[in-house]
Amino acid sequence: MTGLTRRQLLLATCAAAGTLATPWLSRRVLAASKPVVAALFCGHIDDNGFMQAGYQGFKKAMDQLALSGHYKDQVANETQAQIAALRELATHYKPDLLIAHGGQNTDAALAVAKEFPDIRLVITQGAVTASNLSSYDVRQEESAWLAGAYAALMTKTGVVAHQSGIRVPPGLRARASYAAGVKHANPEVKLLTNFSGNQDDIELAARVTQAQAKAGADIIYTMLNKGRSGTTQACRELGIKQIGNVIDWVAREPDVFIGSAWADVGIGVFQACKDLSENKFESGKIFKVGLQQPDAVRLIMAPDTPDVVRQRISALQQDILSGKIEVEAEFNGPEFQI
Incomplete structure (x- = not known):
């Protein structure tokens, strides 16, 4: 046994313990397998307005759904700045879903969707689609x-x-x-x-x-x-x-x-996250909700x-x-x- 590393000893002990080790291992596997969502909020998430509502929808999703989340705010409402921020989120976190909150991100979201074809994107309050991009629009x-x-x-x-x-x-x-x-x-x-x-x-x-x-x-x-x-x-x-x-x-x-x-424009953010967590997310679609809700x-x-x-x-x-x-x-x- 002297040739075993501490990690090998730990794994051997877990195997011998049978079901007692399973919950610990399951939690580690579950945490590692959580889908990752990254979101961009131009402006400030405490603005008592549009960005804060979107952030609250994001936070609600992270609190209630089996997701791991990251976000970036205080980005200028300018296309090149938005592209840079979305590119940073996509490169650093490699998310399963990348959300651009607000129709002002339309051009940036379309550009980044082309650049990262393997990442699914959402633009809230948008009206555009691509093969890996959907819009969630609260009317x-x-x-x-x-x-x-x-x-x-x-x-x-x-x-x-x-x-x-x-x-x-x-x-x-x-x-x-x-x-x-x-x-x-x-x-x-x-x-x-x-x-x-x-x-x-x-x-x-x-x-x-x-x-x-x-x-x-x-x-x-x-x-x-x-x-x-x-x-x-x-x-x-x-x-x-x-x-x-x-x-x-x-x-x-x-x-x-x-x-x-x-x-409540945060509903668009939350619903996109919920669809991802339930394996119901569809790319290339526009989802709308209005006075009927x-x-x-x-x-x-x-x-x-x-x-x-x-x-x-x-x-x-x-x-x-x-x-x-x-x-x-x-x-x-x-x-x-x-």
Whole structure:
């Protein structure tokens, strides 16, 4: 026995122990065999917005599913930076699934999918596919449409606004839907819509808010990340109201928010991970979820919303679900400049 190494002695002891060693060995094998997921979150995972919602979906998957996870955040919303980050995740972790959270990653995800044909990729809030790439899309434009109708029904000045940062496909679709909702509910209401170029600039968002309020807007629908706090503080100081998105802003800051276009974009991240863990993942597909799943997409209204408005919004929602109303994806109107 003197020729045996410590490892050989340990293995021999485990074999002699029979079933007593099996659980220990099984746990080691199980841990080693867990599928690996790597995810990219441009911006910050604590932004109280889109990136944080996606990260929470990722964290939920890691907590509840038999997966091993890694992520990278604080990456610029710029294609080459995104490609570099996705390439780093793919090379370093060799994941079974690589997730790019957000439609702003579309070009980067398509490029990296070609570069790593053996790795399955997902883009959330996307509308593209490849042989190893699928999109998981929570249709935030449906709750945005209802938010537009709600703003048109609640405004006192006859002027409502929209704010976003970068021009990415999901944000453009949601802006188009919001505008269509405003027009459908009241064609006489004026819309001021602005893409400032930055999702996280607090001071810039405040300046846009001040300019829109000066132009008559008394309700602003925001699709921002960290920059939203600038809009919120400006609304508070100006005495005007806001409609949020992604999470329940009415519950969080009820003095400013009269509504929130709930769209849990983290569901796309979680569902992709769940499909992988259950061996149900399919490449080359687009998976969509919308108002038919209220835990994913719905309009939240302030408790003091008039009953007549609630009833109108409920009827409009049914019209969307039945197909009577088609949610628009393109906007061709004027844009508000500051």
